[in-house]
Amino acid sequence: MPIIITRDDPRYVSLQKGHNARFPETEIDAAKRIFLCETSADAAVALQQIVSSGLRPTIRSGGHCYEDFVANNPGGAILDLSLLSGINDGRSAPPYRIGPGVQLWNGYLELYKRYGVTLPGGTCGTVAAGGHISGGGYGLLSRLHGLSSDWLTAVEILTVNGSGKVVPRRVDARHEADLFRACRGAGGGGLGVITSYEFDKLPQPPVEVVEAYISFPWEGMTEEKFVSLLKTFGEYWETHGQDPETWGMFAVLVVSHQAGGGHMGMSIQFCNPDGTCRDLTILNDYLDRFLQCGSPASPADGTGHAGLAARKDAGDPLCSGVHIVRRRNWLDATAGNNSSGSSTRAKYKSAYMKRGFTEAEARCIYKHMTRTIPNVDLRGSVIEMDSYGGAINRKELLETTSVVQRASVLKLQFMTFWGEPQDDAGRLQWIRDLYKDLYSGPDSDSDHKETPWWSSRHEGCYINYPDRDMLSYTYWPQLYYGHGELYPFLQTVKRKYDPNNIFHHAMSIRP
């Protein structure tokens, strides 16, 4: 039976919120109770109870949702699946069965130890499979192996039929293939409760990786140098980055606001396509391109990207040309990269890029990353620029998954973190201004200003980095799902499997 946490339970205060401390926004917005489920049978019982009593269920696995989709549920119920955290639960593999509550790092560890395989998922150790895989889910190995949802072969999901009865389903490419496709990247929380992910095959992780880090200090950074850095970065991924020989290389350029002082940085994880590090030519070539904008690569102090930060004290230092890099076995490297960051107030935005940066874009970013706003502290404001593409961009996946962004070479994540509610307005203003300005430049589409609308340069936004601000554009679904058949298809699936729109949040598929 599910464990039910009500307001008078001491656990309620901790369990009614998620990772983003902004939500629930007020006490009134909070869920009335939380149903903690340990098995899929528990989840079915809990869901039936919630639906039959006329409450709204929101679904939670890892609680890392960027927006208010789970925690803002006035008077409703959170169906928490974090305890469904088993892998295969004693059953043989393959297929690999991953519970929605499996946190990514635990999943990587267990899959590796038991079966020598991995999921090409994200870097945050405490993000859980539940929201991550259903929303696409990408990470350091995705250029080499694709998105985590690309590997999915079946899903167990609880839906609610027209008369309000909970229906357990197992869907795959042959059974209820429409629902299965929607579970492959359209985002969680809007169709049903996923109780298990199944994979017939999963890739082997690299045997070893090389990690490198380049620091770009703000001190002495000029606008011209900054533009050159962004253009060098973008051009590489737009051109050389398409070559399958480079797909084992992942880089994240972390452009932090000048207010934080210190430096910006780029972290790189590299392996050859065969999962070894025998030939470092590609890596060296890449690192050399930044010699004129930063220093040679050297192990970082661990303060770089939350998910990818080569540390001074880890692995074997290795001279690679003029650069000092570190060779590490993959598991150690992954263990070092799985930090989650603390639970603070945060706002995020995203954009897919099919090309590198234009000069105007780079200048605009410089302007906002050096901007000051009176009485607004902008420390903790960053843009993470991830290399993308490679195996993700296999066009055949367009028809069988719900991820349409299959031509991008970079993915940007705009983030700002702060502590106090009174700083909300200033922080939100900064990130909104930056985003609007960036996508209103000379290359922006005049009918879709302020957004990375689909064009020769952009491919919209990432649903696992949802941004409620996008709702103010009538075409917001197209930003996330493209302007082709996918969104109408998802609406059909929604009407068919959730006719009463039981599962809804601000950005769920509209029936």
Add this chain to the structure above:
Amino acid sequence: MNQRSSLNRRHFLRIVGAAPLALRTSVARGLPSSPRLAYVGSGCGEIYVFHIDGPNWTLKQIVACKAPASLTVHPNRRILYAVNQVDSHQHLPTGSVETFTLAPDGRLAAFSKTSLSLSATLPRHLALSPDGKRAVVAIHGGGAYNLLALPDDGQPARIAGILKETGCGPNALHQLSAHPSMALFDTTQRRVLTSDTGSDRISVFAVDETSLTVHQRFATDAGSGPAHLVLHPKGDILFVANHLNRSLCSYKYDPEQGRILHCIQRVAEDTGGPLALHPSGCTLYTTGGGEDDVIQAWHIDRTTGRLNRLQSWHQHSARSVAITAERNTLLVVSDTLNGVLRFAAEPTDGRLHTPNLAAEVPEPFSIAMLSDPV
């Protein structure tokens, strides 16, 4: 603009002319007026405010209101609530309730707008508790009910409770999911009666400060699509118009227990549209039908609760979308006539006299009256 007796309007004449059976009784007689103001919601995004002097309606004001599907005047006569039947408000999938303050002359001033709960799309009706402290909104599109607290300190309404519904029926076009259509407080004020067109269900909900809870579910005929409700002034007979099979059912209701007991009578003749009761409790007015819209007056037998037809009035190719009855008038909002038909009614038993087109309103779909205080 004087909307007086527009019987000469071409379209209306055609309808009247084409309805020879028309009213079975009646000699039109001038009756003293009691309603003072009428508020008519228009699908063009406006509320029309009329001053009423017997059969003469004078347009006083037109105010903007997105999609006023239901209008309700607070018992304090100082506030009007308009339910906006929209599927998006402030970029979110939900409807809204708009509040207007009433000046002493009945003019409206926009006061506040309350966003309904997430996914409360296309709300259709608002029922106000007789003490004016609470309201229940039936959310047709989003399949839910919202309980609103209406602070008497002038603050905007706020959502105090949400009840999410499920349910479906055999009509594949209209019954794939729950579609609440209407809510009605019973005479105890502690309970609300509701109709769900999508799931063939009428329900009794218990209402308290913060929640709506299901007290009783009562299944109606499969595919009937219950929509419009009225409760007899004594509180013991519930009349339900079924929108999908165009029928009418009356039910015995026990207000003390809050239970719908049994069906008294089914009438399958040209009904299914909006309902109204004459304040005497003697007469029920129904609308509905197929191609034509038929406005009918029924005598209510107080001992058995059964209905006997008194009068009927055919409107060719028409549709009545709202109806309201006062002691000496019945007002029928007709979307094909683009206006409000006014029938004079006998104050004692509610019998109707020949109508006139009292007001023209484009795409009208709701009405509320403000009568002189008794």
